[in-house]
Amino acid sequence: MKTEIHFQAKLTSAQSRTLAVLVGSMIPASDEHGVPGADDPLIFADILKSLGRETVAIQQLIGILDERSGGSFVGLPIEQHQAVLEPVRQEHPLLIAALITATARCYYRDDRVMHSLGMEARPPFPKGFEVHEGDWALLDPVKARGPIWRNPDRE
Amino acid sequence: MLLTIIKPRIERPLSQLERADVLIIGAGASGAAVAWSLAETRMRIVCLEQGDWVKPTDYPSNGRDWEERQFTDFNINPNVRRSPADYPINDSGSPIKVVNFNGVGGGTILYAGHFPRLHPSDFRVRSLDGVADDWPIDYPTLEPWFALNDRMMGISGLAGDPAYPPKEAVLPPLPLGHTGTTYGRALNTLGWHWWPADTAMATKDYDGRGRCINLGNCMAGCAQGAKASTDITYWPHAIRQRVELRTRARVREITVDASGMANGAVYFDVSGVEQFQPADVVVVACNGVGTPRLLLNSTSNRFPNGLANSTGLVGRNLMFHPYASIRGFFDRPLDGHRGPHVGTWSQQFYETDRTRGFVRGFTFQFNRGMGPALTAMVGMMTGLIPWGSGHHEAYRMLFDRSISMAAICEDLPEAHNRVTLDPVLKDANGIPAPRIEYQLSANSRAMLAFAIERGREILETAGAREIQSEAPILNGGWHLLGTARMGDDPENSVVNSWGRAHDVKNLFIVDGSVFVTSGGVNPTATIQAIALHVADNIKKRLANLFDADA
Numbered sequence: 241m242k243t244e245i246h247f248q249a250k251l252t253s254a255q256s257r258t259l260a261v262l263v264g265s266m267i268p269a270s271d272e273h274g275v276p277g278a279d280d281p282l283i284f285a286d287i288l289k290s291l292g293r294e295t296v297a298i299q300q301l302i303g304i305l306d307e308r309s310g311g312s313f314v315g316l317p318i319e320q321h322q323a324v325l326e327p328v329r330q331e332h333p334l335l336i337a338a339l340i341t342a343t344a345r346c347y348y349r350d351d352r353v354m355h356s357l358g359m360e361a362r363p364p365f366p367k368g369f370e371v372h373e374g375d376w377a378l379l380d381p382v383k384a385r386g387p388i389w390r391n392p393d394r395e
Numbered sequence: 396m397l398l399t400i401i402k403p404r405i406e407r408p409l410s411q412l413e414r415a416d417v418l419i420i421g422a423g424a425s426g427a428a429v430a431w432s433l434a435e436t437r438m439r440i441v442c443l444e445q446g447d448w449v450k451p452t453d454y455p456s457n458g459r460d461w462e463e464r465q466f467t468d469f470n471i472n473p474n475v476r477r478s479p480a481d482y483p484i485n486d487s488g489s490p491i492k493v494v495n496f497n498g499v500g501g502g503t504i505l506y507a508g509h510f511p512r513l514h515p516s517d518f519r520v521r522s523l524d525g526v527a528d529d530w531p532i533d534y535p536t537l538e539p540w541f542a543l544n545d546r547m548m549g550i551s552g553l554a555g556d557p558a559y560p561p562k563e564a565v566l567p568p569l570p571l572g573h574t575g576t577t578y579g580r581a582l583n584t585l586g587w588h589w590w591p592a593d594t595a596m597a598t599k600d601y602d603g604r605g606r607c608i609n610l611g612n613c614m615a616g617c618a619q620g621a622k623a624s625t626d627i628t629y630w631p632h633a634i635r636q637r638v639e640l641r642t643r644a645r646v647r648e649i650t651v652d653a654s655g656m657a658n659g660a661v662y663f664d665v666s667g668v669e670q671f672q673p674a675d676v677v678v679v680a681c682n683g684v685g686t687p688r689l690l691l692n693s694t695s696n697r698f699p700n701g702l703a704n705s706t707g708l709v710g711r712n713l714m715f716h717p718y719a720s721i722r723g724f725f726d727r728p729l730d731g732h733r734g735p736h737v738g739t740w741s742q743q744f745y746e747t748d749r750t751r752g753f754v755r756g757f758t759f760q761f762n763r764g765m766g767p768a769l770t771a772m773v774g775m776m777t778g779l780i781p782w783g784s785g786h787h788e789a790y791r792m793l794f795d796r797s798i799s800m801a802a803i804c805e806d807l808p809e810a811h812n813r814v815t816l817d818p819v820l821k822d823a824n825g826i827p828a829p830r831i832e833y834q835l836s837a838n839s840r841a842m843l844a845f846a847i848e849r850g851r852e853i854l855e856t857a858g859a860r861e862i863q864s865e866a867p868i869l870n871g872g873w874h875l876l877g878t879a880r881m882g883d884d885p886e887n888s889v890v891n892s893w894g895r896a897h898d899v900k901n902l903f904i905v906d907g908s909v910f911v912t913s914g915g916v917n918p919t920a921t922i923q924a925i926a927l928h929v930a931d932n933i934k935k936r937l938a939n940l941f942d943a944d945a
Contacts, residue, residue: 266775266782273787290460292467293475337776344771345463357767357794365456365618368608369733374571378579379553379590387557388588390746392519392533 249295251288251302258302258314260284263343265321275356278347286346297338304328304335411671415441415639418660418674420646420689422446423501424919425905425926426680427625427633428544432930434636436937441672442638443662445645446480446498448626454616461612462768469615471505472870473497480643482822482829484684486872489833491715493684493872499642500626502682503919506873507614508595508622509737509760510550511916512541512924515560516746520807520912524747524754527807530911531883531892532928534560540924540931545593547632548623548923549601552593558742566598569607573729574763574798575739581857587743592760593920595623596735602628609734611766622735644670647826648693649677649902655697656941657902663824676933676940678903680926683713683875686908687814688829690879703879703896703904708889710815712808712877714913717835719843719866721850722799723859724779724792731795732766744849745915753841755805757915759850762799770794779861800853801868802846804839805915808877835867843867874918879908894929900941905929 251259264279276283291298305313308324316324329336347353351361360367416438419426430442455464466475471494473481480497496504515534520527542563544550551566568591571579575591582589596607596617607621620627634640643665650671652658659673679686687710693702701709741759744751765773770793774780780789812833820828835843843866854862882888885897890909896902905926907918914921933940 267786268784270784270787273791275787290463333776340772340775341466344775345460345466345768348767348771349459349462354767357791359767361459363456363458363461364610364612364732365454366608368610368619371570371572371609371730371734374573374576374579376571378571378576378583381583381586382557382588382590383555385557385586385588388742388746389514389558389560390516390523391560392516392523395523 249299251291251295251299255299255302256288258305259287259298261314261321262339263287265325266340266343267347273356275353276350278343280350283347283350286350287342290346291342294338294342297335298342301328301332301335301339304332411673413439415439415672415674417441417676417678418443418672419678419680420649420660421501421680421682421685421906422499422625422630422640422642423680423682423906424503424625425922426501426678427629428547428923428926429678429680429905429930430638430640431547431629431633431636432927433933434633434638436934440638441674442640443644443646443660443672444499444640444642445482446496447642448499449504449616451618451620454618456610456612456615456618461615462766465612465615469505471496471614471873479823482826483820485817485820485828485830489831489872490835490869491717491833491867491872492870493831493875494870495682495684495875499630499640500624502873503595503624504616504626505614506595506917506919507737508735509740509917510548510593510595510920511740511758512559512562512593513914513916513918513921514558514745517912517914520755526754527912528882531881537921537924537928540927541920543927544920544923548595548628549597549604550593550623551596551598553591556590558588558590558745566601568592569594569596569598569735569738572734572738572763574761577725577729577798577857578739578761578853581853582741584856585853587741589739589741589761592737592740594735594737597621597623603631607735611732611734611736611763613735645822645824645826646689647824649679649689649702650693651695651697651702651899655899657702657899667824676901676903678905680906683878683907684814684829684831686904686906687878688816691816692827698898703889703898703902705898706886706889708880708887710878711810711813712880713812713814713831713833713875714806714808714877714910715833715872716806716874716913716915717804717839717843717866718868718871719802719804719846719850719864720799720868721802721847721854721862721864722797723854723857723863724861725796725798725857725859728795729764729798731764734763736762738763744846751841751845753838753845755807755838755842755915757802757804757842757846759846759853760801760803760917762801764795764797764799767794770797777863800850802843802850803915803917804842804846806876806913807836807838808880808912809836814878874907874913876907876910876913876918879904880911881909882911893932894925900943903929903933
């Protein structure tokens with residue numbers, strides 16, 4: 241049922257560079273966990289390809305950051321990014337939510353990331369998953385208390 | 396023969412299709428059940444459905460982008476999903492947004508598969524608690540239809556739930572897993588009720604469906620076919636019995652003849668061409684928003700305020716079930732995204748206890764955890780996962796370690812909560828769209844607050860940390876009820892006790908619109924039981940179906 245809606249908006253090259261900086265600052269690479277950052281070329285290509293409905297919101301976000309940076313967010317020294325970004329995060333939660341959504345859904349389906357979490361890099365179907373049965377004796381106290389339903393014919 | 400319709404706005408003759416004995420509008424939970432039940436009569440039955448079939452291979456669980464697609468083409472909110480089958484809904488006047496699915500199977504495609512019945516007390520709320528109205532039918536009336544529906548849908552569960560009168564379980568319950576075990580221990584400590592949920596997930600191969608293999612993500616459709624959506628339960632049986640299901644057929648209006656009887660429906664076919672389907676009986680099964688929308692769009696000289704709307708009640712008394720969501724995180728791995736979202740429930744707080752500050756009650760639906768991407772989204776949006784170098788450590792403290800619950804609160808009928816037609820918004824075919832006006836009542840607010848406190852108590856008892864709550868859930872308008880209520884008094888209801896419109900003797904409504912009250916449970920089991928009850932009455936009364944006193 242792939243939707244027939246098409247999203248025409250695309251990021252410019254400059255906007256893409258800014259987005260790469262943003263997602264890399266959100267989820268950086270980690271040697272300790274053996275994972276790439278969200279600005280890893282493969283992951284970032286997936287983010288760009290999958291933007292769709294979030295494109296306009298992310299364009300707005302980048303526009304605000306550029307404006308508050310005197311023209312170019314990525315043109316600022318990296319140590320100044322946080323000072324510009326933090327108030328925007330507070331003031332524009334919906335735009336930030338779009339950025340988080342666009343980043344997280346691609347980052348956490350990357351093979352390397354999934355493996356680092358102990359997951360198999362595959363879709364749920366057709367293999368599925370195991371869920372342990374549990375101990376049905378846990379219900380014994382509930383059974384012992386007896387019926388609790390309200391019988392309207394007895395009131 | 397050219398069509399004769401009382402409305403003047405049709406400027407060209409419509410093609411006239413072969414007459415149907417019964418025309419059903421909507422192929423979801425109730426439309427499928429009524430089609431299957433009536434099929435044995437060998438009447439000519441046609442069902443018009445505005446959406447299409449969904450292929451199992453199209454469900455998100457087939458791909459690596461399965462989490463993403465919950466937010467795009469399988470989004471539960473039609474205003475976000477915007478598929479060609481969807482119609483827009485102006486819900487800006489409601490704190491709860493309507494969610495639905497338009498296609499064969501209707502809402503059962505995207506529902507969680509939680510499958511409780513209404514309780515006996517739900518049909519007698521006026522008598523028992525002095526609020527709203529009693530239903531014109533009761534639990535024993537519906538009991539055989541509940542049971543039949545459970546068999547048709549292949550419902551899993553465990554017999555002996557103390558919160559219900561005795562009832563049979565068709566299939567074994569879903570596994571408890573770490574989630575059910577965690578909740579069960581906490582509730583036992585508190586001395587509160589809990590039980591394996593009745594669910595629509597087949598736990599064994601059943602009627603051509605594969606058993607549940609714990610794909611999770613049930614609310615974006617089941618690629619395995621284990622979840623009982625009516626496209627794979629009722630419809631194959633109905634179609635084998637020669638019911639015709641016509642998809643991509645969006646009904647604009649139900650038409651009436653000079654005597655005020657329904658005589659068919661005008662619809663747009665897959666090519667956008669208007670067609671007229673004549674019929675002797677019309678059954679509406681479009682849900683609690685789609686049905687009043689259709690009736691209000693069906694105006695004529697005879698029914699200037701909409702079909703079956705002489706009381707002005709069509710669209711009024713909309714009930715949603717306000718939801719509270721409570722989530723907690725643990726220091727150990729749990730089920731995560733593996734397995735059906737639902738699994739156990741508690742009805743400790745279902746019945747009225749006035750010391751709580753509200754009447755009626757709610758069900759706790761206990762849910763498993765989140766997938767990897769959703770964990771990150773929730774964690775970052777709630778501040779539990781920071782940006783930057785602390786991201787990975789914080790993420791690993793949350794992933795696979797959360798469980799949640801939903802409190803499904805009884806929503807009492809209020810006339811000002813309603814569906815009307817939007818004066819501006821229209822769908823792709825130019826049909827006026829529904830507009831929702833809805834306010835939470837003081838009773839609902841008190842119930843939600845109480846539910847959150849009890850939910851926190853359960854999670855704290857279970858050992859959770861970082862407990863979060865939300866009420867009402869914004870995209871929580873799953874249950875669309877009450878907008879064409881049933882009753883014995885034609886002055887105070889739209890349909891009678893067996894679904895026939897008081898105003899139009901060959902018009903039937905079988906979806907959640909006919910609910911008098913909402914109960915505090917997911918309504919699909921009751922909607923389908925009512926549809927089977929209405930179909931049974933139609934079959935029994937065929938000889939005098941249209942009589943005033945039938």
